[in-house]
Amino acid sequence: MKELRLVIVDDEELAIQNLEEQIEAINGPYRIVGTARNGVQAWELLQKVKPDVAFIDIKMPVLTGLELAKKIKDEHMKTEVVLVSAYQEFEYAKQGIELGICQYILKHEVGSASLSKLLEQLWNKWNTEQITTTFSVQSILGAIVNGAYVQSQIKEHFIKAKEELKTFSILMVQRNAPIHFANSGSFGAAVTCEC
Numbered sequence: 001m002k003e004l005r006l007v008i009v010d011d012e013e014l015a016i017q018n019l020e021e022q023i024e025a026i027n028g029p030y031r032i033v034g035t036a037r038n039g040v041q042a043w044e045l046l047q048k049v050k051p052d053v054a055f056i057d058i059k060m061p062v063l064t065g066l067e068l069a070k071k072i073k074d075e076h077m078k079t080e081v082v083l084v085s086a087y088q089e090f091e092y093a094k095q096g097i098e099l100g101i102c103q104y105i106l107k108h109e110v111g112s113a114s115l116s117k118l119l120e121q122l123w124n125k126w127n128t129e130q131i132t133t134t135f136s137v138q139s140i141l142g143a144i145v146n147g148a149y150v151q152s153q154i155k156e157h158f159i160k161a162k163e164e165l166k167t168f169s170i171l172m173v174q175r176n177a178p179i180h181f182a183n184s185g186s187f188g189a190a191v192t193c194e195c
Contacts, residue, residue, distance in 0.1 A: 003031040004123050007049065009068070010035075010057040010084065015107060019055060019084075026116050029123060039063025043071060049081055052126050058085040069099045080122060084110070107147040 006023065010016050023030055033049045036042035040062050046054060054072070058065035069081045080195050082103045103118060 003029045004053060004119070004126055005016070005031055005033045005049070005051045007033060007042070007045060007051040007054045007079075008035045008058070009037075009039070009045075009065070011060045012057070013035055013037070014048060015057065015084075019110070022110065022115050023119070025112060026119060028116070028119060030119055036085070039065070039068045042068055046072065046077065046079060050077070053082060053122050055082045055084050058087070060084055066095050066099065073099050082118070082122075096193045133143055 006007065008016050008019050010019070016037075020032055021033070023032060033051055034045045036045050039060050043063065044053070046068075054068075056065040056068055060068075063071075065083055065085075069083065072079055072081060081099070082105060084105055084107055086107045088106055103113075105118070
């Protein structure tokens with residue numbers, strides 16, 4: 001079964017441990033793949049593990065949670081951001097919304113029921129996106145095999161698919177030759193195209 005891959009970022013070790021324990025207690029398809037104590041470490045971690053969701057504290061030294069959320073947005077990463085704060089300030093929530101965060105939660109209000117509901121919502125959203133993307137790629141491959149696309153259309157569709165996927169394959173096509181895929185780990189195939 002696929003898992004929702006999570007990262008927790010907070011400058012307080014106790015806050016990280018608390019959130020880790022609550023997530024693990026839920027016993028769902030969620031896996032914590034890393035933690036970081038400041039925004040700079042978090043940015044390195046996010047680029048390395050490419051998590052599905054990042055729980056990020058707003059107030060941190062060096063690089064704040066909002067600055068980190070902006071970097072995620074600017075780099076077009078598919079990581080959903082949940083901003084976590086000890087402060088109930090409208091301005092933080094407003095800035096977070098402008099950066100496309102999916103949720104703003106208060107540390108003292110995070111309980112097992114609310115966290116479970118949030119993770120379930122994130123799981124459902126992520127799972128739906130994965131199914132849609134897989135269907136999209138399968139449709140493209142089927143059209144290639146059936147000769148419905150010319151080379152320029154194939155390239156255009158795979159560029160779009162690449163932007164939507166965390167892992168993807170590179171397509172190389174020659175007339176009346178096998179289609180070769182350079183597999184990046186998610187899927188791959190080799191078929192012959194009578195283009």
